Amino acid sequence: MFTVAHLKYKNIWIWLLLLVVLLVIAELPQANGFKVTATLISNHNYPVEEHTVHTYDDYILTMYRIPDSPKLKDNNATSTTKPVVFLQHGILCASDDWIINGPETSLAYMFADMGYDVWLGNARGNTYSRQHKHKRPDSSDFWNFSWHEIGVYDLTAMLDYVLEESNVASVHFVAHSQGTTTFFVLMSSMPWYNEKVRTVHLLAPIAFMRNHSFLLSKVGGIFLGYPSFLSMVLAGVELLPTTSVQKLFCEYVCSPESHFTFLCSGILNFIGGWGTRHLNHTLLPHVCETHPAGASTTQIIHYLQLYTSGDFKQFDYGIDLNLKKYNQKTPPHYEVSNIKSCVNMYYSNNDYMSAVEDVEYLATLLPCAELYRIPYDDWNHYDFLWSINVKEMINDRIIEKIEAYERTHDHPQAI
Numbered sequence: 001m002f003t004v005a006h007l008k009y010k011n012i013w014i015w016l017l018l019l020v021v022l023l024v025i026a027e028l029p030q031a032n033g034f035k036v037t038a039t040l041i042s043n044h045n046y047p048v049e050e051h052t053v054h055t056y057d058d059y060i061l062t063m064y065r066i067p068d069s070p071k072l073k074d075n076n077a078t079s080t081t082k083p084v085v086f087l088q089h090g091i092l093c094a095s096d097d098w099i100i101n102g103p104e105t106s107l108a109y110m111f112a113d114m115g116y117d118v119w120l121g122n123a124r125g126n127t128y129s130r131q132h133k134h135k136r137p138d139s140s141d142f143w144n145f146s147w148h149e150i151g152v153y154d155l156t157a158m159l160d161y162v163l164e165e166s167n168v169a170s171v172h173f174v175a176h177s178q179g180t181t182t183f184f185v186l187m188s189s190m191p192w193y194n195e196k197v198r199t200v201h202l203l204a205p206i207a208f209m210r211n212h213s214f215l216l217s218k219v220g221g222i223f224l225g226y227p228s229f230l231s232m233v234l235a236g237v238e239l240l241p242t243t244s245v246q247k248l249f250c251e252y253v254c255s256p257e258s259h260f261t262f263l264c265s266g267i268l269n270f271i272g273g274w275g276t277r278h279l280n281h282t283l284l285p286h287v288c289e290t291h292p293a294g295a296s297t298t299q300i301i302h303y304l305q306l307y308t309s310g311d312f313k314q315f316d317y318g319i320d321l322n323l324k325k326y327n328q329k330t331p332p333h334y335e336v337s338n339i340k341s342c343v344n345m346y347y348s349n350n351d352y353m354s355a356v357e358d359v360e361y362l363a364t365l366l367p368c369a370e371l372y373r374i375p376y377d378d379w380n381h382y383d384f385l386w387s388i389n390v391k392e393m394i395n396d397r398i399i400e401k402i403e404a405y406e407r408t409h410d411h412p413q414a415i
């Protein structure tokens with residue numbers, strides 16, 4: 001009896017400490033985000049376009065497009081419609097994820113070099129998408145969303161925008177982490193969107209979280225995994241935006257000359273999976289500069305609810321609000337059997353966020369799934385983006401699959 005109470009008591013202090021840190025960070029002056037995607041793409045000598053996309057619920061998102069590659073200059077490739085690829089980042093991440101590795105090994109550039117029209121999405125609340133027609137990002141009104149809204153509003157708006165701009169009927173879709181969750185949300189809730197994707201590649205996919213093994217989720221799940229006073233208070237707050245303190249941290253801790261880079265990689269290992277030997281350490285200053293890119297605490301709380309319930313379902317507001325919003329006491333499950341697209345899922349043993357058992361369980365429920373389990377025991381959540389062998393293990397494989405698809409299917413334009 002005593003030890004259980006004692007343990008919970010200790011957990012409360014850990015959690016309160018985290019809460020204080022969180023609130024302090026939220027109060028720090030904004031450095032207005034480091035919007036480096038466009039600059040970086042130009043610095044890498046690729047053409048880049050910035051596009052503004054409005055969602056149905058009036059959020060204003062920024063997308064980036066790499067329409068061409070300097071390596072294709074004499075191919076007259078612009079004369080024909082290029083196949084389109086759409087890349088969607090994970091939680092607290094941004095469009096930078098797909099380009100910071102540089103021209104040789106970044107997925108976005110590899111696609112551009114192969115003659116694809118490349119689009120990079122940015123979900124509401126991150127560095128590039130902190131705008132709304134009426135709501136200001138310093139009001140809690142702005143942050144009242146989870147990844148459900150990102151799937152249903154942001155992904156639909158961005159996909160439709162890309163189809164129209166690039167004048168095609170469907171795109172190749174690649175996503176990491178929360179980007180995959182939003183894909184599952186969209187395709188199960190609005191199944192007609194399945195027709196707008198050609199091939200689908202999901203890195204470290206997350207839907208069910210029964211075997212999710214992140215340490216803080218165990219603690220967080222106790223307090224925030226179901227509707228409670230605390231989760232009500234904490235929901236709808238901006239989580240970890242880029243701040244001026246972060247700039248100092250990046251310059252002095254994550255720089256190549258620093259003796260403390262272990263702190264930098266330590267954070268990624270703590271969240272994504274301890275003990276990976278694959279992380280490209282040269283990337284740490286770039287990762288630090290652009291992450292965490294901002295999100296709503298509601299996104300985290302929604303994940304903790306999945307973890308606690310073991311189900312993949314909509315946000316639990318508590319019985320009263322659920323009745324109002326969903327017309328039932330508990331939130332509806334996402335009907336993953338509606339996801340008719342064939343999905344390729346890439347997953348690994350040492351991923352704290354996306355557990356092997358959960359991915360394989362999800363695959364049994366999907367109409368069409370192909371699994372690729374990384375053959376390294378230490379491969380973690382971020383190695384899908386920033387490992388030294390990401391090109392061979394992930395990017396080459398995705399491109400090969402897409403090329404095979406393109407060779408055997410025609411490419412109807414939008415009407």
Ligand SMILES: *[C@@H]1O[C@H](CO)[C@@H](O)[C@H](O)[C@H]1NC(C)=O
Nearest residue numbers: 072073074075076077078079
């Ligand atoms: C590109 O177009 C120009 C003029 O239309 C033509 O002379 C040239 O051969 C083309 N290059 C290729 C690689 O098709």
Ligand SMILES: *[C@@H]1O[C@H](CO)[C@@H](O)[C@H](O)[C@H]1NC(C)=O
Nearest residue numbers: 140141144145236317321325
């Ligand atoms: C947040 O959004 C939900 C529905 O999307 C709504 O029921 C609720 O009242 C909103 N909360 C706040 C504080 O605006």
Ligand SMILES: *[C@@H]1O[C@H](CO)[C@@H](O)[C@H](O)[C@H]1NC(C)=O
Nearest residue numbers: 209210211212310355357358
């Ligand atoms: C995964 O979760 C399920 C359900 O919670 C549990 O029965 C199973 O033992 C877990 N597997 C592992 C390897 O932890």
Ligand SMILES: *[C@@H]1O[C@H](CO)[C@@H](O)[C@H](O)[C@H]1NC(C)=O
Nearest residue numbers: 100101102105280282283388
């Ligand atoms: C590691 O990152 C650096 C910096 O962007 C990049 O130049 C290099 O090619 C990467 N190394 C590998 C093996 O991918």
